[in-house]
Amino acid sequence: MHGSAFRHKLLTVLLLAPATVWLVVFLVLPFVAIVVFSVGERAPEGGYQAAFTMAQYANLPARATAFWNTLILAPVGAFACLLVAYPVAYYLALRAPERWRLILLALIVIPFWTSLLMRTYAWMYILGGRGIPALLSYIGIEDLRLINTPGAVLLGIVYGYLPLMILPIYVSLERLDRRLLEASADLGAKPLSTFVGVTLRLSLPGVMTGLSLVMILLLGEYLIPSLLGGGKVFFIGNALVDLFLQSRNWPFGSAIAVTLVFVSVVVLIIANRVSTRFSGARQVDLI
Amino acid sequence: MSKSYRDGLPITSEEFVSQLMRLKRGSIGRRDFLGLTGLGIATAVLGRELGLSPTPVNAAENLGDRMSIATWPNYHDPATFENFTKDTGVAVQVNVFGSNEEMLAKLQAGGSGWSLYVPTNYTISTYKKLDIIEPLDMSKLGNFDSKSEDGRFTAEGAIDGVVYAVPKNWGTTGFAVNTKKLAKPMTTWKDFWDVAMAEGDGRTMVHDYQLTTIGNALKYFGFSFNSLKSDELAKAEELLIKAKPHLFAVSSDYQPPMRAGDAWMTMCWTNDGAQLNRDIPDIAYVLGKEGGEIWTDFYAIPKDAPNKPAGYALLNYLMNPQVAVKEHLANGAPSTDARVNALLPKEVLDNPILYPAADLLSPLEFGAAATLTDPARAELMARFKSA
Numbered sequence: 001m002h003g004s005a006f007r008h009k010l011l012t013v014l015l016l017a018p019a020t021v022w023l024v025v026f027l028v029l030p031f032v033a034i035v036v037f038s039v040g041e042r043a044p045e046g047g048y049q050a051a052f053t054m055a056q057y058a059n060l061p062a063r064a065t066a067f068w069n070t071l072i073l074a075p076v077g078a079f080a081c082l083l084v085a086y087p088v089a090y091y092l093a094l095r096a097p098e099r100w101r102l103i104l105l106a107l108i109v110i111p112f113w114t115s116l117l118m119r120t121y122a123w124m125y126i127l128g129g130r131g132i133p134a135l136l137s138y139i140g141i142e143d144l145r146l147i148n149t150p151g152a153v154l155l156g157i158v159y160g161y162l163p164l165m166i167l168p169i170y171v172s173l174e175r176l177d178r179r180l181l182e183a184s185a186d187l188g189a190k191p192l193s194t195f196v197g198v199t200l201r202l203s204l205p206g207v208m209t210g211l212s213l214v215m216i217l218l219l220g221e222y223l224i225p226s227l228l229g230g231g232k233v234f235f236i237g238n239a240l241v242d243l244f245l246q247s248r249n250w251p252f253g254s255a256i257a258v259t260l261v262f263v264s265v266v267v268l269i270i271a272n273r274v275s276t277r278f279s280g281a282r283q284v285d286l287i
Numbered sequence: 288m289s290k291s292y293r294d295g296l297p298i299t300s301e302e303f304v305s306q307l308m309r310l311k312r313g314s315i316g317r318r319d320f321l322g323l324t325g326l327g328i329a330t331a332v333l334g335r336e337l338g339l340s341p342t343p344v345n346a347a348e349n350l351g352d353r354m355s356i357a358t359w360p361n362y363h364d365p366a367t368f369e370n371f372t373k374d375t376g377v378a379v380q381v382n383v384f385g386s387n388e389e390m391l392a393k394l395q396a397g398g399s400g401w402s403l404y405v406p407t408n409y410t411i412s413t414y415k416k417l418d419i420i421e422p423l424d425m426s427k428l429g430n431f432d433s434k435s436e437d438g439r440f441t442a443e444g445a446i447d448g449v450v451y452a453v454p455k456n457w458g459t460t461g462f463a464v465n466t467k468k469l470a471k472p473m474t475t476w477k478d479f480w481d482v483a484m485a486e487g488d489g490r491t492m493v494h495d496y497q498l499t500t501i502g503n504a505l506k507y508f509g510f511s512f513n514s515l516k517s518d519e520l521a522k523a524e525e526l527l528i529k530a531k532p533h534l535f536a537v538s539s540d541y542q543p544p545m546r547a548g549d550a551w552m553t554m555c556w557t558n559d560g561a562q563l564n565r566d567i568p569d570i571a572y573v574l575g576k577e578g579g580e581i582w583t584d585f586y587a588i589p590k591d592a593p594n595k596p597a598g599y600a601l602l603n604y605l606m607n608p609q610v611a612v613k614e615h616l617a618n619g620a621p622s623t624d625a626r627v628n629a630l631l632p633k634e635v636l637d638n639p640i641l642y643p644a645a646d647l648l649s650p651l652e653f654g655a656a657a658t659l660t661d662p663a664r665a666e667l668m669a670r671f672k673s674a
């Protein structure tokens with residue numbers, strides 16, 4: 001009895017070991033290094049030199065605009081993704097013929113196999129002067145500029161992050177007990193109120209997962225704004241790239257990175273609260 | 288000078304297909320095809336991994352069988368490295384970088400594995416201060432001739448009489464204008480900024496690089512390109528922030544939008560200016576009369592180079608004028624070596640983009656190390672970008 005409990009424990013430890021080592025080496029240790037850097041000073045030639053100062057954190061307002069732009073981009077981009085993703089996920093889970101479902105899902109995931117840089121670069125050409133505007137000029141719409149506009153950035157974000165939004169919503173809709181929909185209709189609810197009261201509510205965990213996934217990735221986004229927005233709007237991701245790779249001010253960059261991690265955690269906590277509050281607490285089970 | 292890693296692929300798909308067709312028709316040989324498309328280099332690198340590389344024939348010194356170089360995109364004739372491999376048995380692995388700062392960060396972190404790299408003038412003193420650059424043993428560089436080099440360029444490679452780097456090529460930072468869209472003749476940085484806020488509204492690009500963007504804004508007022516004076520920087524900042532809403536983009540990847548006609552005017556480095564003008568003659572390259580930047584890219588060897596003998600051997604090989612001339616024809620930047628200039632075709636030497644008139648060159652300034660590492664300029668750039 002004692003021996004089997006020990007074996008059971010050992011097995012648990014062994015199974016968890018790879019993930020633990022991975023997290024410690026690639027998440028915890030780098031984070032500790034960043035925290036240490038963030039209380040240091042920039043060396044005269046750039047980089048880091050040891051110190052203990054809060055000066056970097058005191059300097060955070062110097063990137064206030066970048067933080068502000070990011071805190072607007074992340075939710076706006078995530079909600080734009082949601083608006084496009086929900087109908088697609090709904091169709092896939094509840095309307096698409098069974099035999100097509102797998103193929104359609106694969107079609108959504110396949111673009112992920114190409115790097116985001118490549119796909120975003122392709123959009124630069126599609127939206128650039130020799131792409132869509134050239135086609136539009138054939139039907140008389142002249143001198144339309146699409147590239148380097150806020151709309152181009154939003155399009156790039158929706159395109160790039162759509163699968164991350166569709167998949168969790170699809171999963172939660174697919175698990176939906178159809179009998180609840182019939183019950184709602186039998187009890188006299190109109191389609192719209194069935195959708196809002198039953199479908200949407202029960203798929204909220206998926207919606208919140210999708211929103212927080214996309215929002216957290218958008219908090220660090222820098223590629224799409226610089227390629228499709230012409231680098232004219234400065235996000236916190238762009239500020240980080242400049243601080244580490246251009247001015248080589250690692251301590252200030254680290255302080256911003258620590259702050260960004262903190263903001264991401266807050267976003268996650270809020271998303272989790274909202275999700276359990278509105279759906280989890282009222283989970284209905286017919287069986 | 289910073290170059291974006293996307294400055295253009297080594298070969299476009301159209302060009303690749305047309306070369307392939309030429310190969311099929313037999314109008315070029317297989318070797319030319321490999322050289323022109325860059326496939327040869329790729330094969331050489333793969334061949335090394337598979338152990339297919341030729342064995343050294345008569346190497347005086349043991350050069351090993353591989354080395355690695357850090358350089359800029361589109362900066363070499365791929366055939367150069369292939370021929371070096373053929374002669375010495377040393378396969379060359381090429382790493383391309385987006386900016387001097389990235390190169391510096393990688394080398395500073397250690398274990399870069401490079402035996403040769405291509406820093407720009409203003410970073411050499413920083414490498415020296417960090418003690419990560421090798422003082423060159425000139426006896427191993429028989430092909431280098433300081434007498435045939437332009438002293439203006441070699442000076443930037445030496446510190447206290449010790450040579451740390453020898454010049455690869457030089458260039459300038461001016462601006463490119465699509466003269467079909469912006470017909471008004473422009474000759475100064477004042478023109479550049481004024482037109483950017485008027486006729487060129489929404490069609491002008493500036494570099495995503497503080498050295499040149501702030502430097503060229505300083506030139507609007509006639510201040511030094513390298514100024515660190517706070518009152519002068521404040522005026523430059525005012526101009527930059529006033530111009531910001533009129534800009535098409537803040538980006539160093541300006542070739543695609545200039546070619547597509549989305550952008551009409553951009554800050555521009557020599558070699559890009561020459562390439563744009565070669566393909567689209569309506570695009571002119573202008574050097575601001577007030578001055579601006581002149582730069583030189585150098586070859587240097589890191590202190591921790593894993594294969595110094597091969598690094599020296601390749602550097603010496605690249606200093607051979609017969610080899611260097613092909614490099615210049617491939618990357619389009621002007622040469623610092625009179626022996627190379629003597630071999631270049633007349634139309635290259637007569638190209639005012641590559642070899643501008645002396646009166647345009649004399650006011651130009653080399654970027655200074657202090658300009659690049661100055662925190663005040665970095666913060667100014669961040670304020671400009673977030674405005």
